[in-house]
Amino acid sequence: xxxxxxxxxxxxxxxxxxxxxxxxxxxxxxxxxxxxxxxxxxxxxxxxxxxxxxxxxxxxxxxxxxxxxxxxxxxxxxxxxxxxxxxxxxxxxxxxxxxxxxxxxxxxxxxxxxxxxxxxxxxxxxxxxxxxxxxxxxxxxxxxxxxxxxxxxxxxxxxxxxxxxxxxxxxxxxxxxxxxxxxx
Numbered sequence: 662x663x664x665x666x667x668x669x670x671x672x673x674x675x676x677x678x679x680x681x682x683x684x685x686x687x688x689x690x691x692x693x694x695x696x697x698x699x700x701x702x703x704x705x706x707x708x709x710x711x712x713x714x715x716x717x718x719x720x721x722x723x724x725x726x727x728x729x730x731x732x733x734x735x736x737x738x739x740x741x742x743x744x745x746x747x748x749x750x751x752x753x754x755x756x757x758x759x760x761x762x763x764x765x766x767x768x769x770x771x772x773x774x775x776x777x778x779x780x781x782x783x784x785x786x787x788x789x790x791x792x793x794x795x796x797x798x799x800x801x802x803x804x805x806x807x808x809x810x811x812x813x814x815x816x817x818x819x820x821x822x823x824x825x826x827x828x829x830x831x832x833x834x835x836x837x838x839x840x841x842x843x844x845x
Contacts (some may be wrong), residue, residue, distance in 0.1 A: 664706060665764065665765040666765045668764045668768070669781040671792060675780050675783065676707060676762070676783055676787075678780070679787050680787055682784055683784055684791065685786040686825050687795060687825065690821075691795055693795075696711075702770035703794045704757075704760060705760040705762065705763045706755040706761055707764055709755065711729035711730050711761050712729060716731055729761045731763060732763075734766060735763055735770065735786045736787075737760075738759065738760055738761070738793055738797075739757055739758070739761060740759075740797070741757045741758075741773045743755045754800070756791075758797065760794070762783075767786070769789070771820055776833075776836040777833065777837055780831065781834040781837045782837050784826070784831065784837075785822060785838070788822050792825075796814075796818070812836045819841055822841075826838065
């Protein structure tokens with residue numbers, strides 16, 4: 662496998678800040694309580710944690726077979742089927758969404774655009790992906806949509822992301838919103 666560029670330790674700290682900020686922004690927008698926000702099972706991972714293998718998390722077993730590393734997009738969501746290890750009932754199964762940040766694509770885009778800063782760019786990406794998770798979890802959007810519907814959903818989610826972040830006052834955010842303007 663070709664070695665892909667990964668986020669630095671400093672960038673990973675910024676990713677963690679962006680995740681916390683995006684969770685707050687999206688949670689406030691959808692008026693989700695702490696318990697509601699924790700109900701959709703998801704995780705945000707960077708390249709170092711991405712694989713093609715079955716994943717075991719604490720007392721849960723998460724199963725899936727898609728390639729978590731892709732070239733082109735800045736992130737993708739993989740839906741896995743989760744279930745308590747000690748449970749054999751299909752009624753205990755749940756969807757687990759893994760937001761797979763593509764470090765190499767993010768770093769490449771930032772190198773090509775001298776106007777964008779890391780924090781607002783990664784904040785936009787994570788906010789966008791969390792909106793998808795909420796929409797999948799509350800059945801506003803089907804995860805298994807047709808390619809045409811997926812493209813329409815991308816446009817809708819970019820509009821939601823822009824609306825949520827437009828109110829925020831982070832240095833460099835307007836450049837990121839401009840970068841994504843064509844999706845609106």
